[in-house]
Amino acid sequence: MSNTPRLRLCHAGMEGRSLHAFEIFLSRITSIEFQITPEDQADVGFIDLDHERGPQLLEEQRRLFPSRPLIVATQKALASNDALVVPLGKPIGLGAFTAALEQVRTLLPASWAAPTPLEAAATPAPAPVQAQPAPVAASAAPQDEHSLMAQQGQDSLFLLRQQEERMAAFYVGTKPDIDLNDATARVAVFYEPANFLQGTISRARSHAQEIGRPVKINDGLGTVLYLSPGDNHAHQVCSNNSLRALAQLPTQPSVQMGQIDHHELASMEDFPTRPLISLEWDAALWASRGRLPLGTDLDAPVRLNAWPDLTRLVIPPEAMRIAGLWSRQRLSLRQTLEQLQIPQRYVFAFYSACHALNLVSQPELARQTQAAHQHPTPSATPEPQESVAPQQPAMRGLFKRLLGKLLGTRLGEAEAG
Amino acid sequence: MSHYKIIFGGPVGAGKTTAVAAASDIPPVRTDAAASDEVRSIKPLTTVAMDYGLMKLADGSTIHLYGTPGQDRFDFMWEILTMGGIALILLVDNSRADPVKDMRFYLQAFKDFISRTAVAIGVTHTDAAPLPELSAYAQALEEEGMSCAPIFTVDARNKRDICLLIEAVLSVIDPLARA
Ligand SMILES: Nc1nc2c(ncn2[C@@H]2O[C@H](COP(=O)(O)OP(=O)(O)OP(=O)(O)O)[C@@H](O)[C@H]2O)c(=O)[nH]1
Ligand SMILES: [Mg+2]
Numbered sequence: 001m002s003n004t005p006r007l008r009l010c011h012a013g014m015e016g017r018s019l020h021a022f023e024i025f026l027s028r029i030t031s032i033e034f035q036i037t038p039e040d041q042a043d044v045g046f047i048d049l050d051h052e053r054g055p056q057l058l059e060e061q062r063r064l065f066p067s068r069p070l071i072v073a074t075q076k077a078l079a080s081n082d083a084l085v086v087p088l089g090k091p092i093g094l095g096a097f098t099a100a101l102e103q104v105r106t107l108l109p110a111s112w113a114a115p116t117p118l119e120a121a122a123t124p125a126p127a128p129v130q131a132q133p134a135p136v137a138a139s140a141a142p143q144d145e146h147s148l149m150a151q152q153g154q155d156s157l158f159l160l161r162q163q164e165e166r167m168a169a170f171y172v173g174t175k176p177d178i179d180l181n182d183a184t185a186r187v188a189v190f191y192e193p194a195n196f197l198q199g200t201i202s203r204a205r206s207h208a209q210e211i212g213r214p215v216k217i218n219d220g221l222g223t224v225l226y227l228s229p230g231d232n233h234a235h236q237v238c239s240n241n242s243l244r245a246l247a248q249l250p251t252q253p254s255v256q257m258g259q260i261d262h263h264e265l266a267s268m269e270d271f272p273t274r275p276l277i278s279l280e281w282d283a284a285l286w287a288s289r290g291r292l293p294l295g296t297d298l299d300a301p302v303r304l305n306a307w308p309d310l311t312r313l314v315i316p317p318e319a320m321r322i323a324g325l326w327s328r329q330r331l332s333l334r335q336t337l338e339q340l341q342i343p344q345r346y347v348f349a350f351y352s353a354c355h356a357l358n359l360v361s362q363p364e365l366a367r368q369t370q371a372a373h374q375h376p377t378p379s380a381t382p383e384p385q386e387s388v389a390p391q392q393p394a395m396r397g398l399f400k401r402l403l404g405k406l407l408g409t410r411l412g413e414a415e416a417g
Numbered sequence: 418m419s420h421y422k423i424i425f426g427g428p429v430g431a432g433k434t435t436a437v438a439a440a441s442d443i444p445p446v447r448t449d450a451a452a453s454d455e456v457r458s459i460k461p462l463t464t465v466a467m468d469y470g471l472m473k474l475a476d477g478s479t480i481h482l483y484g485t486p487g488q489d490r491f492d493f494m495w496e497i498l499t500m501g502g503i504a505l506i507l508l509v510d511n512s513r514a515d516p517v518k519d520m521r522f523y524l525q526a527f528k529d530f531i532s533r534t535a536v537a538i539g540v541t542h543t544d545a546a547p548l549p550e551l552s553a554y555a556q557a558l559e560e561e562g563m564s565c566a567p568i569f570t571v572d573a574r575n576k577r578d579i580c581l582l583i584e585a586v587l588s589v590i591d592p593l594a595r596a
Contacts, residue, residue: 157596304565306555310585311569311578321595324588327565339593395503398421399587399594401474406587407596409580 007034007101010042012061013051028094032101042068044104049074050090063167063411067241069107071100083107083239083272109241157404163411168317171282172349173289180298180334180344189348190294196287197247197255198356201280204257205229213260214268219246220254226268227276234279235271247286277357281313284356290345292333293355300365301330302351308359315410316353318346326360422481423583424499425468426527427508428519429487432541432573434468436508437484439576440583441470445482463488467498495526504586505536508573509554512546517557524561536563537586539571539578565589 014022026036039045045061048054049072061070062082069084078087084107086100178185193199200217208215208229217225219238224246226235236243246255260268292298304326310319321340325331331339336347354360425433438445446469451462468484483498499505505527509520520538524531540554551570558564567585571578587594 160596306552306558306564307567307569307585309551309570310567311571311581315581320584320588321592323567324585324590324592327567327589328592395421396591396594398474398478398480399591400596401476401478402472402480403584403587403594403596405472405474406580406584409577410584 005033007032007105008037008041008043009034009046009101010037010039010044011046011048012039012057013048013054025092025094025097029098029101031098032105034101043108044068044101045070047072049078050076060411064163066170067109067239067244069104071097071104083236107239109239156408160404160407160411164317164407168346171285171314171316172345175290175345177344186298189291189344190296191287191289191291192294193284193287193352193356195250196283197243197251198280198283198287200251200255200257201225201227201283202356205276205280207257214265216258216260216264216268218254218256218258220252223258223264225279226260226264226271228268232276233273234276235268235273236279237271244282244286247283248289275312277309278313280356281308281353284353285314285316285349288349288352290343290349291352292348293352296333296351296355297362297365298334299332300362300368301332302326302336303330303361303363304354304359305361306359308354308357313353316346316350318342319350322347322350421479422483422498422502423504423506423586424502424530425482425484425506425508426495426523427485427487428510428513428523429463430513431487431508431510432539432571433484433487433508434464435573436506436539436571436579437468437470437482439574440472440579441482442473443471445470499527499530502530502534504534504583504590505531506579506582506586507536507538508571509538509540510542511540511549512542516540517549517553520554521557521561524563535586535589536566537582537589538566538568539573539582540568541571541573543570544572 011022023036026034045065045068047057047061047070049058051057054074058070058072061068067084069086071086071088072078072080073088073090073092075090078085080087086103086107088096088100178189180186180189193202197217204215204217204225204227208227212229214226214228214230216223217227222237224236224238224243226237228235238246304323307323307327308319310323318340321342322336325336325339333347333351337344340347351360425436427433434445434447438447448464448467464484464486467486468482470482470484472480472482474480483502485495485498507520507523507527509516509523513519524536527536538554538558540551551568554568555564558566558568567582567589569578569582569585571582573579
């Protein structure tokens, strides 16, 4: 018996006959030790992309378990630049499947048998969920069709919220709220972006733009990223997993930017590419983990300079409502928390990510620090729309249902609303 | 039953008909006709009256989706179609000659409606034409005093993108509403 641990495999997109056939097929594979496990315990996922919900399942798995390698079987050619996707052509042969499992093993982090604390946080046991399922109406009268539908809507909404919460933990951590009036406790809600990969990336981008050439970022083991200022893209050498681990902890002296030579200029093109802006966004979320950049004032009004491109960036929890609120009114972070009644880490993480892309500012704070003793000057930019009267209850109810439905589409799940 | 409408506006070919179809729970009603004039060089079919789709909610209520025709000579429809609307989704085709100017034109054209409701902007066809970047639009929005309007890169054929635009515009109208 080898001392490599068993690979834990989960599957999606198979039911009935195809599942039965798949189980028989798997029972023939003997050269690799593996077992079928539930989705939340697996090291690797298997997806039948030709299933009617295949693409949706793939997207869902990617969102829920971004760092998990996936074996994706399909009849069609699979164009994926996702380094963690191992494509598998159909009909699937034993040899090809075994080879895919071998390949997957190389994609797993060195510590895959014993999840690190970071990993455990990434694919957690269900995190505490704020929303509770609505209590079932205790009415003896038979439910009409609409209230039955509404009940089903509530139930699936609850599941959606749970799913969103798990994703949230991956990007914004699980830091509990603190008493913001407690000066000692308050220290813990700030972080210094410059001391994280976020800062290194930001400095490297500026430098690359200055010299008009790509630069690289190395860690102790070699190059992890190439930043290409011309097309505003980054080439990612390391796995998403190690990138996240690197981005979450304060940077070691071994993390440095470096010049690249002609040889590297050509070879960097071989690595998967992503927009620089999404790299900076993710790095800020990971460094922040629900904290604020040092120097942020909890009581100075926040100006939303522009919305982040939320169709192309990771959407941190409650980002839409926070941005919506800041579009209407210039509120401080403290007021934002009071209005929305959501965890501090959601508001702080979103602020930090927007701050990294220059999408938010605290103009009044800047003025104060520039001229501490001068008379306050009127705001140079027009204020956002006045806050209007609260929506009529009828409209609020409709919005809630519509938002439930939209959340379902967003998370690629069955509709909730 | 209440009649809540979301309006899709923007220039010819931006993807209004496509977006209504992507978000609708019913096969959309289209009134596309063969383009007979200057539009034909852009696309063979164009919307002459409106597009219509529907989103069904769990309690049986519905949201109506209306796509406006993109050609200027049908702009008399715009005012009619926006009556009773709760929000505008403005789609702009990034591959046209001056898409930022297009955006300004439509923000102006729908000005009264937007001031009563809210707008979210989707920039389409960025796969074919990556420039201008979103920051150029943001700059123009800032100049129009509308830096707070949500603006996203979208593909009108992608349901998730269109639903995110709708979610954003709802968040601006009522940030306290939660799913
Ligand atoms: N490549 C690409 N095609 C798109 C995108 N969005 C929409 N389309 C396509 O663009 C074409 C035009 O879209 P329509 O929905 O007819 O545009 P419209 O705004 O309704 O146009 P009019 O009714 O003439 O004003 C369709 O073939 C769409 O599939 C996009 O982001 N990228
Ligand atoms: Mg049309």
